[in-house]
Amino acid sequence: NAGVTQTPKFRVLKTGQSMTLLCAQDMNHEYMYWYRQDPGMGLRLIHYSVGEGTTAKGEVPDGYNVSRLKKQNFLLGLESAAPSQTSVYFCASRMSGSKYEQYFGPGTRLTVT
Amino acid sequence: QQQVKQSPQSLIVQKGGISIINCAYENTAFDYFPWYQQFPGKGPALLIAIRPDVSEKKEGRFTISFNKSAKQFSLHIMDSQPGDSATYFCAATFSKAAGNKLTFGGGTRVLVKP
Numbered sequence: 001n002a003g004v005t006q007t008p009k010f011r012v013l014k015t016g017q018s019m020t021l022l023c024a025q026d027m028n029h030e031y032m033y034w035y036r037q038d039p040g041m042g043l044r045l046i047h048y049s050v051g052e053g054t055t056a057k058g059e060v061p062d063g064y065n066v067s068r069l070k071k072q073n074f075l076l077g078l079e080s081a082a083p084s085q086t087s088v089y090f091c092a093s094r095m096s097g098s099k100y101e102q103y104f105g106p107g108t109r110l111t112v113t
Numbered sequence: 114q115q116q117v118k119q120s121p122q123s124l125i126v127q128k129g130g131i132s133i134i135n136c137a138y139e140n141t142a143f144d145y146f147p148w149y150q151q152f153p154g155k156g157p158a159l160l161i162a163i164r165p166d167v168s169e170k171k172e173g174r175f176t177i178s179f180n181k182s183a184k185q186f187s188l189h190i191m192d193s194q195p196g197d198s199a200t201y202f203c204a205a206t207f208s209k210a211a212g213n214k215l216t217f218g219g220g221t222r223v224l225v226k227p
Binding site for chain 1: 117154156212220
């Protein structure tokens with residue numbers, strides 16, 4: 001039982017390049033979330049999904065796209081990376097129902113030069 | 114627009130001392146207030162959580178105090194240990210929120226000196 005895993009762990013991009021971050025969970029959770037973490041800003045929600053095939057915008061969605069084709073996977077895409085997207089990205093998941101605990105992955109550190 | 118404000122941004126406490134972190138919120142619909150603990154290089158993990166029908170919740174050395182009228186809640190770490198050195202985030206959500214999205218505070222970096 002690996003919990004929530006994220007690929008890759010580190011990545012450096014040049015401005016304008018694209019990439020996809022992969023999140024996978026093996027807990028059969030319905031809900032999945034993508035956050036970015038910046039110093040002093042806490043964790044800000046980018047996009048989230050309440051089930052397979054569904055996605056919704058969070059607090060800071062601009063410049064990102066997501067897909068949830070399979071229940072266990074949640075992909076975050078950057079179509080044209082910008083230096084402002086330099087951040088640490090975390091994926092999280094939780095079960096449906098009244099337990100709101102989110103389980104986080106180990107993060108991906110992305111630098112855009 | 115940060116709906117949950119957290120202070121201080123950092124604090125240093127001696128081993129055995131008490132660490133206190135405060136959060137204030139604006140949205141009176143919030144009905145679930147968790148605290149997450151994050152060690153360097155790791156993702157956050159749930160530490161303790163409270164609902165507004167109680168004023169205090171204690172789990173081991175960690176206590177949440179909740180003041181509904183003031184729209185504030187705080188985390189107390191009693192008998193702080195070097196292993197408690199981490200970043201702590203308060204958060205809030207409400208049961209009718211789409212996706213039960215969490216709104217996080219800015220975080221507090223705690224350093225416990227031996």
